[in-house]
Amino acid sequence: MSLPDRKQDEVRRMLEGPHPPVPADLGPRAAERGARLLRRRVLARRLMWLLLGLAVVTFTVWALVEQPWVAPPSEVAPPLEAW
Amino acid sequence: MRERQAVRHRRRAREFEAFVAGAAGRLLHAATLLTAEPPDDNARARQLLTAALARTYADWERLRGEDPYDHTRQELAARFARTTWRYHQHGRLCSPHHREPVAGGGGGLLERLTPQERLVLVLRLYEGVAEEQTAAQLGLPAERVRAICTRATAAMRSTPPAPAAEVTAP
Numbered sequence: 294m295s296l297p298d299r300k301q302d303e304v305r306r307m308l309e310g311p312h313p314p315v316p317a318d319l320g321p322r323a324a325e326r327g328a329r330l331l332r333r334r335v336l337a338r339r340l341m342w343l344l345l346g347l348a349v350v351t352f353t354v355w356a357l358v359e360q361p362w363v364a365p366p367s368e369v370a371p372p373l374e375a376w
Numbered sequence: 377m378r379e380r381q382a383v384r385h386r387r388r389a390r391e392f393e394a395f396v397a398g399a400a401g402r403l404l405h406a407a408t409l410l411t412a413e414p415p416d417d418n419a420r421a422r423q424l425l426t427a428a429l430a431r432t433y434a435d436w437e438r439l440r441g442e443d444p445y446d447h448t449r450q451e452l453a454a455r456f457a458r459t460t461w462r463y464h465q466h467g468r469l470c471s472p473h474h475r476e477p478v479a480g481g482g483g484g485l486l487e488r489l490t491p492q493e494r495l496v497l498v499l500r501l502y503e504g505v506a507e508e509q510t511a512a513q514l515g516l517p518a519e520r521v522r523a524i525c526t527r528a529t530a531a532m533r534s535t536p537p538a539p540a541a542e543v544t545a546p
Contacts, residue, residue, distance in 0.1 A: 297526070301501055304532045308502040310485060312405040313415035316422065319404075320396035323426045324389060327433025334434065 388436050396429060399445050403428075403452065409498050410456045410491075412484030424459075428452040449503060453495060453513060460491040486532070493528035500525050 407421035428451040432444050439447060486494045495514065499505045500521070507525075511518040 297529075300529050300533060301525075304497070304529050305501045307485065307532060308409060308498070310405075311415065312401050313408050313418055313421075315400045315404050319400060319422060319426060320393055320429070323396065323429035324392055324433050326426065326430035327392075327436075330430055330434040 384437075388433070392433050392436060395432075395444050399448070400425070400429075403445075403448060406449070406498055406502055407452055407456075408484070409486055409502060410452075410494050412487035412489075412494060414483030417483075424452055424455055428455055449499075449505075450513060453499060456491070457495060457514065489528050489531060493524055493531070496521055496524045497528045497532070501529075 404418070404421060404425055405415075407425045408415055408418040411418065411420045411424065413419070413421055425448075428448050431451045432439075432448045435447065436444070486497065489497065492514075496510065499510045499513070500507065505513075507518050507521055511521045514521065516524075
């Protein structure tokens with residue numbers, strides 16, 4: 294074993310000291326907070342889909358009403374000839 | 377649909393509870409080493425771990441084979457780095473060689489080290505994360521991680537804490 298390895302092993306042993314006691318409510322509190330996070334995520338996703346749907350509907354209605362693909366009738370009258 | 381969701385929810389809660397029962401002790405120790413708080417007064421470490429575990433709970437279905445322990449550790453390290461960066465900006469931890477306890481710390485094993493040194497030491501030596509992985513996670517070059525690790529190891533050995541007084545230089 295090389296020297297740096299031995300030094301690191303020494304520190305490793307220091308780090309493996311006594312573990313602090315885990316409070317009993319740590320897990321449940323984390324789960325509760327995680328569930329809240331999840332609910333918020335689901336809500337945000339739903340809102341996004343709703344907005345997307347609304348945008349599609351709005352665009353479709355506008356397109357059907359305006360029919361932008363139809364060329365507008367010419368506003369310039371043809372010249373009068375042979376009258 | 378609602379029925380299936382409830383079943384899934386219950387299963388997730390059960391699996392998560394089993395995971396926490398097995399892993400919380402080790403993770404809390406790691407968090408307490410990071411924050412350099414004494415083991416019996418580790419409010420910040422508990423807060424960090426609760427937040428990291430909450431993320432793991434929320435991501436549980438998306439883990440798909442990824443180890444929840446790794447996921448939580450990564451989240452823990454990232455959170456610690458982020459909150460410490462906030463301290464940095466307030467100018468509290470600017471000097472790379474400050475040897476003072478941080479924000480109410482005192483009695484923590486690693487309190488002589490800087491937050492970055494603690495992070496590297498805990499990930500590399502306590503958790504045994506590979507050098508490249510640690511570097512990627514912290515956004516540092518691998519050589520820099522090795523240098524920090526060596527420096528932190530030397531600092532820890534030069535001034536051993538009272539309980540480990542039997543560890544003396546050869």
